[in-house]
Amino acid sequence: MELNTATLLSIALVSLTILVSVLRRKSASSSKKRRPPGPLSLPFIGSLLHLLTSQPPVVLRDLAKKYGPVMYLRLGQIDTVVISSPVEAQEVLRDNNLNFSSRPSLLATEIFCYDNMDIAFAPYGAYWRMLRKLCTMELLSVRKVRQFAPIRDSETMSLVRDVGAISRSGRPVNLASVLMSCSNSITAKAAFGEVCSAELREQFLSAMEVGVRLGGGLSIGDLFPSLWFLDIITGLKRRLWQARRQTDAVFETIIAECEARREKKKKTSTATTEDDDVLSVILRLRDEGEIEFPSGNTNIKAIILDLFIGGTETTATSVEWIMSELMRNPEVMAKVQAEVRRVFDTKTPQDHEVLIEELCYMRMMVKEVMRLHPPLPLLIPHFARETCDIGGFEVTAGSRILVNGWAIARHPDYWHDAEEFIPERFERSKVDYKGTHFEYLPFGSGRRMCPGSNFGLAALELILARLLYYFDWSLLAGTRPDEVDMDMVVGATLKRKNPLNLVVTPYNVPMES
Template sequence: MELSAATLLPVALASLAILVSVLRRSKSASSSDKRRPPGPPCLPFIGSLLHLVTSKAPVVLRDLARKYGPVMYLRLGRVDHVVISSPAAAQEVLRDNNLNFSSRPNLLVTETICYGGLDIAFAPYGAYWRTLRKLCTMELLSARKVRQFAHIRDTETLSMIQNVRAASTSGKPVHLASLLLACANSITAKAAFGEVCDAELREQFLTAMEVGVSAGGGFCVGDLFPSLWFVDVITGLKGGLWKARRQIDAVFDTIIAESEARREKKKTSTTATAEEDDILSVILQIKDEGEIKFPVGNTNVKAIILDLFIGGTETTATSVEWIMSELMRNPDVMQKVQAEVRRTFDNKKPQDHEAHIEELHYMKMIIKETLRMHPPLPLMIPHECRQTCDIGGFKVLEGSRILINAWAIGRNPDSWEDAEVFRPERFEDSNLDYKGTQYEYLPFGSGRRMCPGSNFGLAALDLILARLLYYFNWSLLGGMRPDELDTEMIAGATAKKKNPLNLVATPYNVPMETQS
C-alpha cells in the first residue's frame, strides 16, 4: 500500500488548476462532517496522502490511530477512507454491519488484472459473488479437496528439501524466499491445473502476476482522483497492467485448451474418477453441466483461478519466511519446536509426515503467533460502505473505503500482553482460531469476505515449515547474533521482509531410508 513521490508529482501538477476552487470551502460544516471520525489534517486536493509515502503504511496508520482513535478518517486524494484499528471497531464493521461493508471498491487493478471484478476477492457483493463463494467453499477449496492434494504437497515440499540440501552441500547460503515462493507456486499450479502447466508457462504467469500484485498493493492515481484517470495512462501504469493481463490470458488460454483436451480423453476412460480432478477440471465440468445459474465463460474461469494463485503463493511463502525469521531470533523456541518435530517424524516415512502434522502442537502455536505479528494481508483488501451508517459513534458515509489494519489489531496492547514480544506460549491455553469470530485475531479476515482459501494455504504452510525444521539445522550468516537479525517489512498488498532471509542449512542426521 505504498505511495511513491513519483506518483504524487503528476497529481500535484494537476492540482494547481483546481486548487483555488478546492480552497473555497463553506465555513459551515454539515452535521455529517461534524460526526465523521477524527483524523489528521488534510492538505488541499491531496488530503492525507503524504502520510502514506512510505513502505510501512500499517505502522504509520497504527501510530496515527494512537492519536486520533481506532476509527480514523483519512481523505486520500478525492476519496474518503476510514481506518479501523481495534477489535471492537473491527467487530462493528465485519459482524454487526457485515452486509453493509460486504462489497469492494472498483480499482484499476480490479478492472485489469482481476478481469473486471469477476474474481472472488474483488467481485462486488451480489448474487454472482455469493455463487462464487459457495463454489469455493463447497467444491474448489473444501476440506475434502484440500486433503485430496496431499500427494502434491508431499512431492513438492520434498523437492524443495532436495534443493535446500543441494545448496547446503555446496556450502552456499540458502536464499529461502525464492525457494519458498517456487514451492508454494508449484503446489498451487499442480492443484489448480494438474500436469498441464509446465515450468515455462508457470514462469510467464508468475512474471505477469507480479506486476498485478505490485500495483494492487499501492495507490493508483485514478483510484484516488477519478477525474485524473488519464494520469495512469500517461505514466504507463494502465498500459503495463493491460500488458500483464494479456500475458496472463495467453497462459490461461493454453492451459484451458490442454485441460479441455485432457477431459475429452478422460470421458472414454473407465479408470479416472472425480477425485483425480484438479481445480480447473472441476470448474470446467461445473460450467459444462450448467450447475451455475448465470452464464460462465472462460473469462470467469480465469478470474477464479487467478485468485487461487494470488492467495496461495506469495502469502504462504512470505508467512513461512517470517516464521523462520522469528525462530532465528529466538533460538530457545527453535530448539523446542525442532525437538517436537523430530520426536514426531523420526522413524516415519516421508509420505506419512502430513498425517502427523496435528501432533505438532507447539509448531501450531508458533504459526499462530507469527500470523498475529505478521498477518499475510496487513491492511486486508479494502471494503466499501454501501450505505451511510455509524461505526464507533461516528458517521461513515456511503462510498467510503474501509481499511482494516490487521497488523495493528494483532499488536494491540489492550488485547495482547507484551504485544511486541514473540511468545508462542500465549496460545497454549487459548481458544483463538482462524475462523474470524474473535476480532483481536484476524490473520485471514472475518465475515462474508474473509479468505475462502485459508485451509488450502495453511495445509501447505504446515508441511513446508515442518520439513524445513525436521531435515535441517539452521544458523545465521557470518556469526550474526540472533538479535541482529532485522524484522523490517515492506508492506504492499502483502508484507514482505525488507531484507530477504539467507541462512546456512546443515542436514539433520536422518536415516537415509526416511529421506527418500
C-alpha cells in the same frame, strides 16, 4: 397597507433565507462533528503524505493512537476510514457486515483480475455469492484440500531435495526464492494437475508478481479519479495490461490442454472418476450445469488467479516470516525443532502430514507469527454501500474502509506484551483463524473472509515442518540473532523488504535427496 405588507414579506423572505443558511451551517457543522477525527487534510492531496511509506500499517497505527480507533483520512479525492480496534472491527465485519460486504474498484483489479470477476474483488451480489458457494463447497472445501495431500507431499519433498543440493554446494539458501517456487508448484498442480509445465509456471509467476506489486490501490487514478489519464501517461496501465496478457497466454494454453485431456478421458473410459484439480472441477460443473456458473474462460481465469495469489504469495511470505522469527529467537527454534523431530523420527515421509496435528507447539508458533506478520496487514479494502455509524461516528456511503489487522493484532488492551514474540500465549487460548475473534484477523472475517485459508495453511505447515525436520539453520557468519533484519514492505501483501539468506546443514535427509 400594501407597503407594510410588502415590507413584512421582504423581511420574512430575508429571515427565511438567513434561517435556511444557519440551519445548513448547523447541519454541516453537526455532520462534520460526527465524522471520525483524523489528521490535517491538505488541499487537493488530503492526508496522502502519511501513506507515502513502505510501512503504512505502522503509520496508521501511530495516527490511531492520537485520533482514535475510527479515523478519517482524505486520500486524494477518496474518503477513507481506518479501523484500528477489535470492537470497531466487529462493527464493520460482523454487525454491519452486509453494508461493508462490497469492494472498491481499483485500476489493478479491473485490469489484472478480469474486471473484478474474481472472488476477492467481485462486487457484493448474486455473482459473488455464486463464487463463494463454488469455493467453499467444491474448489476449496476441507475434503478437497485433503485430496491435495499427495501434491503437498511430493512438492515439499522436492523442496527438501533442492535445499539439500544448495547445502552441498556450500552456498546460503535464499529462502524467498525456494519457498516461492515450492508454493507455486503446489498451487499450480492443485489448480491444473500435470498440464502446467515449469516454463508456464515461471511465466505466470513473473506476471503475478507485477500484478501484486501494483495492486496496492495507491495508483493516481485510484486516489484521484478525475486524473485517471495520468495512469496512462506514467505507464502503469500499460504494465498492468502486459501482465494481464502474459497470464492470459498461460491460462489459454492450460485451459485448452485440460479440455483436450477431459475429452480424451471421455472417449477412453466410461467410468466416472473424481476430478483431481480445480480447473477440471470448474469445467465439469460448467458442462453439467450443476451450479449456475458463467461459462466464459474469463470467469475461470479470474477464479484461478485468486487461488494462485492466495496460495503462492501469502504462503511463501508467511513461511519466510516464520523462519525470520525463529532465527531471532533461538530458544523457540530449539523447542519447535525438538518437537518436530520427536514426532517425525522413525516415521515415513508419507506420515508427516497426518502427524502435523501432533505438532502443538509448532502450530502455536505459526499463530504467533501470523499475529505479528499477518499476510494482509490492512485486509482487503471494504466499501460502504450506505451511510452508517461505526464507533459513534458517521461513515458515509462510498467511503473506503481499511481494517488495520496488523495494528489490531498488536493492540495492548488485548495482547500482553503485544510486540513480543511469545508462542506460548496461544497455549490455552481459544483464538483461531476463523475470524470470530476480532483481535486476530490474519484471514479477515465475515462474508469476505478468505475462503482459501485451509488450503494455504495446509501447505504452510507441511513446508515448515519439513524444513525444521530435515535441516538445521543458522545465520550468516558474524550475524547475531538480534541483528536479523525485520524491515517490511507492504503492497497487496506484507513481505520482507530484504530476502532472508541462511546457512543450512542437513539432518536426517533421505538418501535420494
